[in-house]
Amino acid sequence: MKFRNDIQGLRAIAVLLVLIFHLNSSYLPGGFIGVDIFFVISGYLVSSIIIDKKGKDSFNLSGFYIGRVKRIVPAYLCFLIIIFLLGCFVYFPMDIGGLRKNIFYAAIFNSNNYLASLDTYFGASSSENPLLHTWTLAIEMQFYFILPLFLMLVNRKYYAPVLIFLIIALFGYSYYNSTFLSNKSGMYFSLAARMPEFLIGTLMAVKGSLLEVKQPRFKNLCSLGALITIVITALLLNEKSNFPGVIVLVPCISVAFILINSDSVLNKSILSNKVLVYIGELSYSIYLWHWGLMALLRYSNLRYQFTLSEVALLMIVIGVFSYLSYKYIESYFRKIQTNNLIKVISASLAILCITAYLAPKVNNAIYPIPKKYSYATFGLDSHSDTFKFPERFGDLNKKKDSILLIGDSFALMYKPVLDYIGKRHGFNFLTVTNDGTPLIPGIAREDFSNNSLFTRYQKLSKQSSALIKQSNLILISSSWRHEITSLPQAFGAFAKLLRPNQTVIILSNFPSLNKNPIKVNRGVVRNVSVDNNYVLKTRQIPDEIIRI
Template identity: 30%
Template structure:
């Protein structure tokens, strides 16, 4: 546990601090998670249906950066301390049970029906267990641009990026809040935003725009490390440093946009304005999902790697601003029962949908038919609900 000496405060100031530091349940964020996971699942089923549906992962990243930072600031203000151990334990109780169950089921299925893939699966399972799937896929050349094999755990790369963020970011926040205090954390947001912008510019500068193929066909599409070809596009898409921009944007926003503080400030009566911002943000995000693509035989989409991720993140922030504003209708609209059900189970839906797709189509790059997609969605929903009710929630609640 990291601690700092508490400042002196009057009872009234302490009461105000306790109220402002609260993080209420924000159903609109679950609604956003629902939109994100549906976009990803549609894209994974058949990329021609929603070419940029993978941007749902970017929305997840921004939401995670925002909410985790909001919770850390709130804990620091309430307790004058951030308990790193408790934070990581909460994350473990939230994430590990369903992950371990999914990997166990996938291993059993592969042993029974896809024995030829067991050798590759061993590495995927180990990487998934230690949350380094993104680095493993980069190193062995099995990222999303490699779509010709049975790969039931390939989707774990994004969870690895988030978990690596969960490991280092609380430590950063302990240092920042210990030196500056939560009252000056808004000043830090500028630096966090600047880092996000630098990452975006760096990715744009090193982006490779040529055709993609095997190393002996398109050698310029690879970096060569100790004789091993490392895909440039896979690295930009999968690596933690190059995908931190969206997460850090969410974190920077949390430092200046706190629901209870906004409800007391001069923007409290501007709900309609933020509804308009959410509408614009969703329109921009939807346009990108419809028009942006990840890769094609001629190469990766330059719009994506040369600012596209950043724009998608900014669009997500516009929606977050609205759904966390008490006076805006966006939170109530996105917090409807259907989206709430999907959003509260978005983690499980993301975990289980990809392996189920792979069990149906065998090869990662094959598209599902509409009938197969409907069947996969029904099966994914059933498995997710069972996992949520009987595995995730009991463990999360300590039962």
Template identity: 30%
Template sequence: MKPEQSPTYRPEIDGLRAVAVTSVVLFHADLGLPGGYVGVDVFFVISGFLITSLILRDLRDDTFRLADFWERRARRILPALVPASAAALLLSIAFLPPDALEGVGRSAMYLAAFASNVFYRNNLGYFSARAEEQPLLHTWSLAVEEQFYLLFPPLLLLAFRLVKRSHLRLALVLGITAALSLAASIRVTRIDPPSAFYLLPARAFELLAGALLAFVPAKPLARLGHAREFLSIGGLTLIAACCLLFTRETPFPGVAAAAPCLGALLFLLANLRSVAGPPPTWSGLALASRPFVFLGLVSYSFYLWHWPPLAIAHSWKVGGDAWLFRSAVVLGAFVLAVLSWRFVEQPFRKPRPRRSRAWVAGGAAVAMGALLLGGASISAHGEISQVPPAALGWLDAKIDPKYLHIVGLDRMRARNLPSIGVRDEDKDPTVLVWGDSHAMAVMSAIDEACRDVGWKGLVATHASTAPVRGYYVRETYGLNERALPYSESLFELIPTAGITDVVLVAYWSSYFREDPPSHDPLVKALLLTIKDLRALGVRVWFQREVPKYAVDVPQELARRALVGLAPPSGEVTLAELHVPSPMQAFESEIVAAGATLVDSIGALSTAEGLPIAGVDGRSLYCDHHHLTPAGARRLLPAYRAAFAAATQP
């Protein structure tokens, strides 16, 4: 008998699965549901309810065996997962560059141990740009679920025996555990969002909420009558509201995740019944209709197949503005899902007389072992990437690690600063480079220019921290409040160390918070900083902010190279994607305050004044705005000329 023909089969639950998977797919494809990711939470509730219902039935009948349970899970999960994951790896080999391919290989290794959620927690955030480019990212939820089902059944069995088969006591234990998990989720969402999003402790309450519903008796609910209609419609409305109102900026999971879970619980509760038959609510009947049920039946395969091609498209910025393209990808994934459900899932779901549990265990071990070895091989040999060399040349773009100096407050106070310029232990430093990661990116040019004029210098750089006195903006990787004593220590250092020149380099536009920029306190603080430096008798060099772009430059150039739009020689401009910096409007005031401009914009522009993004098949940028060593080298003549002029009597 097929599952959908079973006397205990609940078609409206497949319909709810259809709602959940559709929400997730539309969110991933950017097709109008900004909060569609809550479909995963609905899945968790459904899963917890169904699995716990089956376990409780077997516990009451004394027929529950852990080996049987895990065999059913293997039959349910692995047959569809393995070919879908293999296809994702093949897609990655065909379309991703070596660096990205190595990461995909490592994620596959974690997936083989159902720990991909741990991998992604340690390497990225779900809503970050890089997350959109991970072909196996969607398996994090599968890992959470399988970790739960590794622990939950034996613990439930133990608790069932300890409470002497009392369902009330057992439900109380699960309720307390769910409450603790929800409290942990709320707390961890505030202090460590990636851990809250990916890891089981902060997600267990969603599965446990469904598990608690399995303890609710169906017969008393019949007395609710038409109130069940309101519960059912209210649950679906709550899920829909979350899909429409939540965004990537919504703190999640925490309190927000409780809303879609409650919606799923209300719908399931309203449609509980003690015997097989049609759902007791109109909305339940609607979700029990053939289209919803069919989509629910293929939902697992659809979930597995829809994301990898979308991730590959994201990685190349293909189809970002083309909803028709993304819709075609989703439709293709649905066709593959139907084929997978019919010819892969279905044949493996039911035990066969000649296939013992050992056969299932052996097959599972071989399948996951192959996934592990395949992931390890790809991770170790990223060069098997099939991306053409012309595109790979553009993607080979990084900041020189030699100059990635993160000088913190303690190091500043200890005056233990990195040095640049001439390598002479007997020579005192006279130049100080103060800046953020943009300073690190161009430090190779400043270093060489200092050596050319015989200067020795010190470096005071910290990511996401403006080189401004008495001012800071809160940034994830910045010094934040520590920027205040940091700048004061730097001002104490300058006269005592004999510094005569200070170079200011920063990603200035990232520190503006007011609109219009003329009202932003950054400008006032910067002008005061320059005047304070001049009052100490030092020359101030202000590097103009390098041109920045609305896209990741090496990726955009590589994408264009794939279709022959990025020539392998000569200067390449992305002028139409250039984003002007608001700091340019204040350069005259900066000069009036006493600083001398270093013209990085002219150094990175064509003779016609168009910004240059790449030269001779190599990107001058490693992202939207940080220069590569090749980009920094174009600034070397400007720094040489500025420093040489300063040495003239």
């Protein structure tokens, strides 16, 4: 396939949209569509290459996969190693385990499914996760595995109808899940929901010549209109939009128009200018490095916004890292022999494994923070994904009391408190708790971001339901999150099932701080030179719960 400067320019626009959005989402609320632009371009380019080689009877499946590995993996592994090393010095012990787990899933190109399964109720926030953006590369590699098999197994004359069917069906799947099942987060990271974006590019590679606008003046207007539509979409969409859903068709179809009208003035002049083409050349490395460096700085700063001087410094550092990555890794490994590629990847994975093994030790040496000060260590055998069995705490030397503590992570925090009080005042209690949602039966599937969280809730809810029937005094502690829309109804049903001899006590919500004191003070000892002023936040119990 002939090299096209305009596609490099289009890549530049895509990475600039993402870069601006990630600097501050208020600058360009819908800048995340840059990712969707990349997906359409990738589908178009890779499909064009495969179809062209198939036509010449020179396509080789293993050669295709090796080519994709050369293009993506070496720079990616270098990025993971350096970010992991930096993370050991920036992250605190309570978060380094999460980073290590994220590194593993990123390294096997499965971070999209890992991130979709996360309950971000604990740990570093999304804006502080230096590997958050790797979900796109995971989806891209998964698609690259499927695409050649599709183009080989389906007869060429059926490409277009099959592609159209898949695009419509998968967009319908995405829209239904996002709109009616409240699974927007799951769809955002889903290969099935994102695949039609790639397939729009594939469809353009197959039938683009038939859709190309022939009249030059109208072609120029269409291409310019498509670019303006992309910019408007980036300005009007935001993180609350029902995305990807159907609305993603707007930027994707706009990109498709630009791709097939390659000789328009927009393509030949604006998108093919030297600056955009050069940024497009660096776009993969820019995409790799920009978010990782921003996230580590945000974690260190304890704030989302950057100052002007930080923005300037970030642009310089991202530019340097991107240039070095492109010049000495991307460009070099595209031409390397396969045997040498295997050796380099094996060595890189070995370094990554050694780093993963040493990371907690190095991190604990840098920040010797006792676990009890940084995250929950008490009562984990009866909690959430570490659940083994209902635990009994308090005064265990006396007979078993008919007292039960249930709830979410707020209840987890009460376990050591009630254990201490129980030992002093002669009572004991059973407990089972969960992250994010209290263990009251009847919370709807729609209130969970993915199936794994709902499955965990169902499993633990069965445990709590059996214990509720056996208990005379039930203690409940919860954040009573307003986002759990079915919670009042579930709590009402729970209250109606109580026996006359059962008593329920709702433990009040304790206040939390607006920032983590350990991060503020870079340790557990108060540093008088930093801002130790905190805002106390207390979640109010919803009126519906109070009425019940």
